[in-house]
Amino acid sequence: MEITRNVILLFLSNIFLSQVPVESNLIQNKLENILNNNVTTRFTRIVGGSNAAVAQFPHAAALFLFLKTGESFCGGSIIHDQYILTAAHCLDDILRIEVQAGTLNIFQGVPRYRETVQPSHTRQHHQYDSDTLRNDIGLIYLMRPIPFSPAIRPIALPSRVTATSTFQGMLTTVIGWGRFEDAKQSLSDTLQFVRLPIVQDRQCTTVYNQFYNFFDTRTNICASGSHARSTCNGDSGGSMTIDTNGRPTLIGIVSFGSSTCEGGLPVAMTRVTAYLDWIAANSLVRC
Incomplete structure (x- = not known):
């Protein structure tokens, strides 16, 4: 039919x-x-989350994006004092980026730990495809090192022994300043976090591969969304972490999902373990 x-x-x-x-x-x-x-849409994504505390997620970076078409916002993760890891689609058509680290409330005055840094340049994965969302990972190179503090620290990357892990069934933490409900058109003032379980890939392929193969099981992770908890507009590029021996480890980057934040559909993350070689080849980070 x-x-x-x-x-x-x-x-x-x-x-x-x-x-x-x-x-x-x-x-x-x-x-x-x-x-x-066959071009994919550019929308926005934490629903049902909780306010983060100062220094609770010291790797979080707020990215204020100035585009040819206006202004936008994404999240990122500090992986080194000179590198921010984010989603490649956050770096499309940008004219300028302002990176804020140590930020909890993005609309308040300058807090004690905030650092604002300008990038020297950016790099999207060489096989990133904005039409299919494949290889949705990018790096921001900073003009100067970010001084570390209790509220600013790099996040650990996964070890290579986990490269083939599916992480299915594990409970993750996803953070962002995105919209916290469909009715809200603006970002959340305060950094939010939500706990999301990793589910079987077929939950994402069933939803997102009906008309086009958006979800790639080799390079994406599928996280369960619910009517009460999910990511939402503005969370792109933010981190998905798991606890590894008491230390948070970055395993995913918010990539795409449902534009209906409270619709209960799963969320697709970029699988960081698939890109350890690329990160090592394009930065000073050892992984």
Whole structure:
């Protein structure tokens, strides 16, 4: 049976690259592009989360993005005093980035630990495809090292012995300043965190591969969303971590999911273990 244009449009309107949109008509334009050119949509994504405490997630970086089409926002993870790891789609069409580290509330005055740093340049994965969301990982190179403090510290990367691990059934922590409910159009003032379990890949492939193979089991991790807890608009590039012997370890980067934050659909993360060689080759980080 032929699938109508409206049915496809309705389905794809629920798929997003969790980056904050700058203009509402951009969403419709992107959806039209999907139908005409197989281009994926740029939307935005923590629902049901809790406020983080000062220095609870010292690796968190707030990325203020200045684009050709306006302003946007993403998250990132400090992995070295000169490198921020984020989603590649956060680095599309950027003119300038402002990186804030040690930030808890992004709209308050300068707190005790905040550091604002300008990047020297950025790098998207050489095989990143904005049409399919494959290899959705990128690096931000900073002009100067970020001084570490109790509220600013790098996150550990996974060891190579976990490269083939599925992490299924593990409970993760995902953070971000994204929208905390569908009705809210603005970002959360305060950094949020939510606990999400990793589920079987088929839960994501069932949802996101109906019309196109967005979810790649080799390079993505599937996290369970619920009607009460999930990621939402503005959380793109943020971290998914697990506890490894009492130390948080970065295993995922928020990539894409449902534009209906409270819809209960699963969330796709970039699988960090798949990119340890790329990170090592493009930075001073040993992994």
